[in-house]
Amino acid sequence: MDRKIVIAIDGFSSCGKSTFAKAIAKRLNYLYIDSGAMYRAVTLELLQRELIHNGGVDSSNLKDLLNSIRIGFSYDPEKGVYATTLNGKVVENEIRSPEVANNVSLVAAIPEVRERLVELQRELGKSKGIVMDGRDIGTVVFPDAELKIFMTADPVVRAQRRLKELRDKGIDISLKDVLRNIEERDYIDQNRDIAPLRQAPDALVLDNTNMTIEEQMAWVESMVNQLIV
Numbered sequence: 001m002d003r004k005i006v007i008a009i010d011g012f013s014s015c016g017k018s019t020f021a022k023a024i025a026k027r028l029n030y031l032y033i034d035s036g037a038m039y040r041a042v043t044l045e046l047l048q049r050e051l052i053h054n055g056g057v058d059s060s061n062l063k064d065l066l067n068s069i070r071i072g073f074s075y076d077p078e079k080g081v082y083a084t085t086l087n088g089k090v091v092e093n094e095i096r097s098p099e100v101a102n103n104v105s106l107v108a109a110i111p112e113v114r115e116r117l118v119e120l121q122r123e124l125g126k127s128k129g130i131v132m133d134g135r136d137i138g139t140v141v142f143p144d145a146e147l148k149i150f151m152t153a154d155p156v157v158r159a160q161r162r163l164k165e166l167r168d169k170g171i172d173i174s175l176k177d178v179l180r181n182i183e184e185r186d187y188i189d190q191n192r193d194i195a196p197l198r199q200a201p202d203a204l205v206l207d208n209t210n211m212t213i214e215e216q217m218a219w220v221e222s223m224v225n226q227l228i229v
């Protein structure tokens, strides 16, 4: 019988982690959890409550707020995808806005936020058979994951991919601004004090600058096959 495993995918922003993670989950019939969406949902909530000002977060009632907000993923059978929900409402589009992107790394550097979201992520991954992507999945959330992948790609290629994604959604933004946001987030993610973006020592590196999704799938399938049979 096939053994269910945990697959942890970490790496820089806009590397195509979520496309890759979703494809693996679909192929293996595993649950896919986008941990970045959870940080984005908390950021959206803080922005909606006007608790982010001039690069700072008003943290006076943060613990209560974190305990009261509900973050989930609801399945859309028509589109065949999961959509992020915040307090029961689908916020998939709102959490991908440039405003959220510009503030999310600031929010993700707050210890209370990480503590609460890591708790929720471990809960979601309890039953194995899961693919989770983020920045600290193989290092902090699931250090015992059977398969850890660290994704990277050239920053300009990453910015071009993200630009296409945003323009397809009708968001008007320049390549320069997208690249600046990616570089800023990479910097904050790698240099924060808690759970910085790091490659786990036992992670396999996947540089997909010049790879198609099919090539990436062929690569990962050979890794997974060695682990689950």
Ligand code: CDP
Binding pocket: 012, 013, 014, 015, 017, 035, 036, 037, 039, 040, 104, 105, 106, 108, 109, 133, 134, 135, 136, 137, 185, 189
């Ligand atoms: O979409 P993209 O790959 O650029 O980022 P994301 O996965 O949606 O994550 C958004 C932000 O959340 C990242 O830039 C990190 O600051 C933060 N994050 C984190 O700190 N830890 C995670 N496990 C996932 C995301």
